[in-house]
Amino acid sequence: MTGAVERYWDVLDAIANAAREAERDPGGITLVAVSKTFDAEAIRPVIAAGQRVFGENRVQESAGKWPALKAETPDIELHLIGPLQTNKVAQALELFDVFETVDRPKLARAIVKEAERAGLPLPRCYIQVNTGEEDQKAGVAPGEVDAFVALCRDELGLPVTGLMCIPPVDEPAAPHFALLARLAERNGLPDLSMGMSADFETAIMMGATHIRVGSAIFGERPPFRPG
Numbered sequence: 001m002t003g004a005v006e007r008y009w010d011v012l013d014a015i016a017n018a019a020r021e022a023e024r025d026p027g028g029i030t031l032v033a034v035s036k037t038f039d040a041e042a043i044r045p046v047i048a049a050g051q052r053v054f055g056e057n058r059v060q061e062s063a064g065k066w067p068a069l070k071a072e073t074p075d076i077e078l079h080l081i082g083p084l085q086t087n088k089v090a091q092a093l094e095l096f097d098v099f100e101t102v103d104r105p106k107l108a109r110a111i112v113k114e115a116e117r118a119g120l121p122l123p124r125c126y127i128q129v130n131t132g133e134e135d136q137k138a139g140v141a142p143g144e145v146d147a148f149v150a151l152c153r154d155e156l157g158l159p160v161t162g163l164m165c166i167p168p169v170d171e172p173a174a175p176h177f178a179l180l181a182r183l184a185e186r187n188g189l190p191d192l193s194m195g196m197s198a199d200f201e202t203a204i205m206m207g208a209t210h211i212r213v214g215s216a217i218f219g220e221r222p223p224f225r226p227g
C-alpha cells in the first residue's frame with residue numbers, strides 16, 4: 001500500500017515534469033493540496049513532508065481541524081475552494097488566507113464588511129468562473145468576468161489576484177483552461193487556479209499558477225461525500 005506522503009512525492013515529480021515539458025519554471029506553480037474529508041491525522045504527515053498550501057471546501061469542516069494544524073505550523077496557507085454562504089464569511093475570514101470562490105456581488109460586499117468589522121485584513125481573492133456556463137455550477141459567466149472584477153477590485157477594494165474554474169466533467173478541460181487564461185490576462189490578473197488530480201498536467205501546459213490536487217495525494221474520498 002502506498003501512503004499519502006509517497007503519493008505527494010509522485011505529484012511533485014509530475015508537476016516538475018509537466019513544467020519542464022511546458023518550458024515553465026516549476027517555482028511558478030503552487031500545489032494546493034486538497035484535504036477535504038480527511039482528518040488532521042491524515043494531513044499531518046503531508047505537512048511534515050513539507051507541504052504548506054492546502055485547500056478545503058467547507059467552512060464548518062475546516063473549523064474542526066485547521067486551527068490546531070495552523071497553530072502547530074504557522075506558515076500554512078489555507079485556500080477556500082468551495083461555495084461560501086454570506087452567513088459563514090466571518091468564520092471563513094478567521095480560517096482562510098485565500099478565498100478562491102468569490103462569485104457574486106453580495107458575497108464580495110460581505111467579505112469587505114465582515115473583515116472591517118472584525119479588524120481582519122482582506123483575504124486574497126480569486127473570482128470563480130463558470131467556464132462551461134453550467135446551470136448547477138457556481139461562478140460568474142465568462143461574459144460577466146470583466147464587470148465583476150472591476151466591481152470587486154476597483155469599487156470594493158478587494159485584493160483580487162486571480163481566476164478559478166472547475167470545467168464540466170464530461171468535456172475536455174483544455175479549452176476551459178485556455179478561456180480562463182485569456183480572461184485573466186485581459187484583466188491583468190496573475191493567478192490562475194485550474195487543474196485537479198485528473199488534469200493538472202494539462203492545466204500546467206495552459207498556464208496554471210495554482211493546481212488543486214486532492215485524491216492523487218490523499219487517496220479516494222468516500223463517495224457519499226461528494227464535492
Ligand SMILES: *Cc1c(COP(=O)(O)O)cnc(C)c1O
Pocket residue numbers: 034036057081082166196197198212213214215216227
Ligand atoms: C475536491 C476538489 C478538488 C480536488 O479534486 P481531486 O480530483 O480529488 O484532485 C479541486 N478543486 C475543487 C474545487 C474541489 O472541490
